[in-house]
Amino acid sequence: MSRFTAFDDVRGALTGSLILPSDEGFDEGRRPWNLAIAQHPAVVATPADVSDLRTLLGAAADLGVQIAVQPGGHGASGDLADALLVRMSGFDALDIDLTRGTAVIGAGVRWGRVVDALEGTGWVAPAGTSPVVSATGYTLGGGHSWFSRTAGLGSDNLRAAWVLRTDGTHERVDDETDPDLMWALRGAGGVVGIVTAIEIDLVPAPSLWGATLVFDAADAPGVLRAVRDLSADAPSTLNVFTNSMRMPDAPPLPPEIRGQNFVMVQALSTEGSADTFLSAIRSAGTVRRDQSGPTLPALLSAQSNEPTDPTPSRGASVALRTLDDAVIDDLTRYRDRPEQASIIAIDVRMLGGALDAPRRPGFASLQGVGWIVYALAPLFPGTPSEPGDASLSGFRELLAPSTAERTVPTFLSPGRMLDQAAPASEVARLRELRGRFDPSALLHEGRLPR
16 A cells, blocks of 8 residues: 555545645645745645544554644745644634633634734733734744743743643643643744644733834944843833844835835833833934834734735844944944845844743743844845845854854744754753653654754
8 A cells, every 4th residue: 555545544534634745735735834945745634623633643653754733834944855744723722811811722823813812901912923823833932022021932921732742642731740841842842742722821011002213224323222222221011123124126015115225113012101211212313204102913913014925035043142332333234235135124133021031941042142133035036046045144154253052943044953042951851852752753853953
């Protein structure tokens, strides 16, 4: 019996669906969110329930293939050759407890649905900047958000998880019942079990306030210095992102930003106006646009301008210990060079606050890290990829002397592994736990180095 014939038999045992390479819809089913990555799994399954997942585990063991779980495809980093790719859209339960300030979220639920459900409640989710990312995938990968200085990483807000172990046991686990498993789930994704739902803390936000300041590109060094200096005094209720934008004159871009160069500072406070903290930033250059006032989580998602449909993308991130004057000068000079035009945006995120005092142990941590810097070099149709690849490589080399020992796994670009997100001792601990929880290596190792 061929492997595909065997999978055809498995399909008949599922309530959900399973598609083979010869089936219509296979190419769409295997497609990751980042279209620059090519995935070639053996089959793609969408289980309807835990019983389906158990059937798939048994089939994987019998056929000698690994299971790779991707709720929505945002965490794709490799080709998944010969793997059984599992989509979790069938796990769509959402239960919010406003009294406790918690939410139970199925593995197939995207952040936008959670954000919408919390509108007007005085609570917000520790969600990422994109509404279409799976809440579970984001949380299990660490997850940095608008609220990270206030509430910590997404993984730090993970209270419990419902996990299907490779022996077929499905149960709720937390720090009391299985602290080792919870430590691994907070940042290392599903390399130790299949998560069907998570329970998270919500973030109290009685008075959400936001500000957007836009400056000329020439003001970038002064603006970044002002933001850097603010980090010493900013309360943990204040979160600040800075974006240095150099937009190409390309048809896919909206007319209002096409061909424009500018620097944008976005601030978010969970406890009302933080205008007094922004005065030094306002005086750091010529303010072209100044908007501030009460805001909503849904507006934050819209302001992120992240695509809501799969698209090819490319970028590089670096976590920095400090953002000193020399780094700022090097970074802005690098960005302004004509040969670096492939990099259209450099995002600088202020860390600290709650990130320096994590409430729960986990593989993912930004404790002691000062900044995350991300460079975006999109893949526009018809343009060669080599200049952008070279620019991103140079970006990493430029910042290497100031790079921190760890970063958040959700910021790892394709091909980058977990040994670049944490010290060697913690990667070794993760390997040991994976061996204990998945002795037959049924689960795909994801970003864990081979």
